[in-house]
Amino acid sequence: MSSTADLTSADLNEIRQSALGAADPLGVAADLADAARAGRLADPQDAGLALTLAAEIAESRSKLDAALRYVDGALEAFGERDDSAAASARALRARVLYRTGRGDEASAEVEPLRPLLTRYTDAAAYVTAALVVGGRAVEAEKWLTEAVQEVLAERGATEPADADDAGVLFFLLQQRHRLRHALGRQHDTHDNLAERLETRLAGAGSAATTVDLVFLAGPEFDRLVKQTEAYGATWDDHRAGLERELVRLAGTGRADLVLFPGTADGFTGDPASAEDRAAYARKLSTGSARLPWPPERNGACWCGSGLKYKKCCLPRSRG
Template identity: 40%
Template sequence: MPTSELLTADRIDEIDALGSTSPDPAALVAELVGAVDEGRVADPDDTGYALLVAADILVQAGDLADALALTTRAIAEQPEDDAYARSMRGGLLLRLGREDEGMAELTVLRPLLETDPDATYLIDDLAEAGHTETALEWLTGALDAIMERTRTEQHESEDAQDEAAAMIYGLAQRRHDLREEMGLPHDDYDNLADRLLAASNHALDALDDGPATLLFWPRAEFDALLVRWPALIDSYPATWDEHRAQIERALAEASGLGGADLGVVAGSVAGLAAFAEREGSDPTDEETHDEYADSLTGPDLRSWPPGRNDACWCGSGAKYKKCCLPRSRG
């Protein structure tokens, strides 16, 4: 049925979370594509996102050809921010038997593995297309390049060194996982991955930046928190989106410093009020918030990071790769 309703980012997230589990995935694809065709995307910057979500639903349904068409269109709509979309397109071309085109698309993006911590989507697309040996070769090459760079560029800034360390950690772990899936024996990089993982289990004890588990307020609770205690307005970002972006960046930074067993605990206004009353403490005091976070366990605890295709930790229902993962780059 025709509609004039705008397609918001929240609605795209909701559709992404439903995906092929919806009783009518075709209707979701039609809603997304229809909004793009009719210029009803609330934020034009979300046009490519809407098309990629539609493409992903088609992939889950096994319709690779139509998914490829939508992915190609997403690239044309927003060519300035297309690395993820081009990787997805390359993977689809491979899965459709168009080997030369697919590898050409992905090979152009290969250097990102040496500079962008999130570029392991290239490895995912190669592996999903059955090109695990190529994926392993690319991971090894990226590790070789970064390791060589750290040896030869002795005067890099501290931030650059931290970024290189984080990338070595992430690439080594992804490579180690892939080799285990392939049944390959340990090599030097596998041993490095094991050592880094073991070291990271103790790394946060040496950090002064805070606990491994951060206090996070779900959307409704975040709004209610600032209404209940206006004094907290200066202690938190202006919006919930900024709050979850701040949490994502803090976790990414802790991970880059070697932190493991990271996560968030979801707070509630009622829970904080009850805790403060029980402890005789000020609910607007930072120490009270830290102690309240320490008291939360069980269903309130959410491990970080989730898998790229798992539901995001923030509770939006969207996949992590489409929701808070990109916020760590903000």
């Protein structure tokens, strides 16, 4: 990252997508913080965003003191702003505090954000992640349930007709659905609605996250690519797409990310069909087979290539 050129909002978005694949992510975080503090941002209003990103990078490398320092700087930069970015930063601060064992402070930070779940989807993701990290997953489920019920009440309980109409409701339903699966809950009416919308929106080109996180090992990919290139034109494309999606999700505050290993024989239906791919992803997500992400930089890559992560898929997020 340049030490002299002003960083634009587009630059920050690009860094968010690629930072975890950088050779020195902590150096990237330090550069972002320096750019914010030295006024090297094209838009001074981006200072809070740059420092929040620096905090996320530091947290991902378990540098919690640095993460807290950066996120405190972000909140100072945001000042009195009451928007999604500021709310996300406050939730991120709570998450870092939970990880440092300062649970009371973390809870005091996250509790006021509860009403914002129905306003800002990004903030909702950060709030949920903070509660889960703090051992409050059951409360997170309750918060999401009440948020879903509030949005449904405002809609008159009508189901979205398309992707544009789905908005915050679909996001909240999916957040809740994933959390309930992790808690081992039985499906309820909201879970059923989440799956109906997922199938409907997948057919409209808005496949759910689980579709994007189906991983096919080399031989399995080679068998399915003969029928469709929906999972990538090549195995390298397939792995790069997964790595970029995981980095993107991590940047929204998602924790405990996993991939779902798939097989050609296990796929029933037409792999070229978005609806069938969504159904297959749902099936995989209910099973026990999953690959945690990210591995350690010097650990074995998640794709099974036998190479170290830093020499295999980690750099693919920059492609």
